[in-house]
Amino acid sequence: xxxxxxxxxxxxxxxxxLPVEQSPAFLAHLKSCPKCAYELESMxxxxxxxxxxxxxxxxxxxxxxxxxxxxxxxxxxxxxxxWAFAGAAALGLAMCIGLWQARPLPAPSDLAVQKAVTQHTxxxxxxxxxxxxxxxxxxxxxxxxxxxxxxxxxRAADTTHQPDRSSRKQKxxxxxxxxxxxxxxxxxxxxxxYYIDSLPPEADLAECAELLPTDGDTIPLAExxxxxxxxxxxxxxxxxxxxxxxxxxxxxxxxNAEATAPGGGIRATLSPNHAIYDSP
Amino acid sequence: MDVNSVFGAVVEREEPDAALAAxxxxxxxxxxxxxxxxxxxxxxxxxxxxxxxxxxxxDAMQETFVQVYRSLSGFRGQSAFCTWVYRIAxxxxxxMVRRKPRHRTxxxxxxxxxxxxxxxxxxxxxxxxxxxxxxxDQRAVLVLFHFQQLSYTEIAEALGCSLDLVRTxxxxxxxxxxxxxxxxxxxS
Numbered sequence: 001x002x003x004x005x006x007x008x009x010x011x012x013x014x015x016x017x018l019p020v021e022q023s024p025a026f027l028a029h030l031k032s033c034p035k036c037a038y039e040l041e042s043m044x045x046x047x048x049x050x051x052x053x054x055x056x057x058x059x060x061x062x063x064x065x066x067x068x069x070x071x072x073x074x075x076x077x078x079x080x081x082x083w084a085f086a087g088a089a090a091l092g093l094a095m096c097i098g099l100w101q102a103r104p105l106p107a108p109s110d111l112a113v114q115k116a117v118t119q120h121t122x123x124x125x126x127x128x129x130x131x132x133x134x135x136x137x138x139x140x141x142x143x144x145x146x147x148x149x150x151x152x153x154x155r156a157a158d159t160t161h162q163p164d165r166s167s168r169k170q171k172x173x174x175x176x177x178x179x180x181x182x183x184x185x186x187x188x189x190x191x192x193x194y195y196i197d198s199l200p201p202e203a204d205l206a207e208c209a210e211l212l213p214t215d216g217d218t219i220p221l222a223e224x225x226x227x228x229x230x231x232x233x234x235x236x237x238x239x240x241x242x243x244x245x246x247x248x249x250x251x252x253x254x255x256n257a258e259a260t261a262p263g264g265g266i267r268a269t270l271s272p273n274h275a276i277y278d279s280p
Numbered sequence: 281m282d283v284n285s286v287f288g289a290v291v292e293r294e295e296p297d298a299a300l301a302a303x304x305x306x307x308x309x310x311x312x313x314x315x316x317x318x319x320x321x322x323x324x325x326x327x328x329x330x331x332x333x334x335x336x337x338x339d340a341m342q343e344t345f346v347q348v349y350r351s352l353s354g355f356r357g358q359s360a361f362c363t364w365v366y367r368i369a370x371x372x373x374x375x376m377v378r379r380k381p382r383h384r385t386x387x388x389x390x391x392x393x394x395x396x397x398x399x400x401x402x403x404x405x406x407x408x409x410x411x412x413x414x415x416x417d418q419r420a421v422l423v424l425f426h427f428q429q430l431s432y433t434e435i436a437e438a439l440g441c442s443l444d445l446v447r448t449x450x451x452x453x454x455x456x457x458x459x460x461x462x463x464x465x466x467x468s
Binding site for chain 1: 309320323334394395401404406422427452457462
């Protein structure tokens with residue numbers, strides 16, 4: 001048995017755990033090796049030091065602090081849970097709003113476009129003020145009509161439908177007593193004119209969608225307006241658009257409509273709250 | 281292990297630890313008070329041996345009992361409650377040692393004032409100083425074996441390791457202890 005092995009076994013010997021079969025060789029080596037004997041002596045001193053009785057110290061009382069901390073953690077966890085719930089609810093709400101915004105164009109958007117067109121192309125669209133395509137270029141203030149050459153299917157308005165929030169924003173135009181709420185007129189060239197103002201405010205939105213302007217429809221403009229340059233203008237119409245019949249008008253999204261003059265030089269994007277014009 | 285024999289803790293209810301733990305989980309706060317009363321002395325002295333500083337030992341003890349309270353519902357009784365508490369305490373101390381390794385070089389100035397004046401504490405102070413110079417895992421086995429008088433089996437449960445590993449680690453710790461102790465206990 002060499003010194004390295006003896007050094008490994010010394011702790012076992014001191015603690016009384018040295019295997020019996022190794023004891024003779026271990027003790028024989030200690031007798032012949034002063035270095036290992038000193039190490040054993042040293043280990044026995046250390047072992048005696050470790051085996052002395054140790055002081056016991058009275059613990060400080062932390063029971064109240066422990067309970068306070070536990071309560072604080074539980075409160076924090078509850079609050080965190082509530083915040084997580086609120087966050088999840090907000091996320092769900094945001095997703096619902098996003099899905100609603102991204103849905104296919106529904107009837108209310110059509111009504112918004114219709115409102116935009118109404119606001120930006122004239123203030124009075126009445127049956128009594130029908131303008132024919134021939135009468136438009138005289139630049140005299142004219143009442144405005146909405147004519148569709150695509151001839152969407154006319155249908156009788158259902159006055160029993162529930163009013164819509166968007167329709168409430170429109171200026172109510174009382175229909176003539178006894179007059180049908182929606183009428184059409186067919187011009188000599190076959191163009192069928194629909195009177196937008198005759199739409200009852202409570203008209204069903206889905207049915208209104210059928211009457212919205214689409215590409216190829218024409219709409220006469222009237223009332224000279226201040227000239228504006230391109231950009232967002234709170235002023236409804238530029239003078240350049242006054243009296244111009246738009247060659248096409250169509251929806252760009254659920255709130256906006258785009259009107260284009262026959263020559264293509266004037267374009268206007270209309271919305272209920274503002275208009276964006278491209279100057280000729 | 282008779283937990284009441286060492287500190288003479290006043291225990292009004294002689295219920296086993298596992299029963300008290302179950303009562304505590306069911307909402308009986310006095311059960312936790314009793315568990316605290318039984319084990320606060322063990323936990324504090326273990327932490328003091330591991331960390332060598334009364335303030336740190338107090339913090340570790342507080343963290344230990346907070347953890348005990350929070351984990352009581354998960355105590356299945358597969359090990360003794362006392363070794364389960366020791367395990368939490370040792371882990372808290374090891375966390376604290378990792379966070380504050382300065383313990384290895386700090387003198388035990390508090391010891392002479394805190395220890396009972398009835399006997400000479402020179403050797404004990406030197407032993408405590410030496411233990412603080414050891415590696416944390418060696419510290420843990422020496423503290424549990426020599427300070428807390430735990431058996432190999434209990435240490436194995438408390439440290440979550442095998443009996444052989446406890447034995448090996450203890451002998452290595454003693455060897456390392458001897459080298460530093462014989463060197464005066466001042467080597468860092």
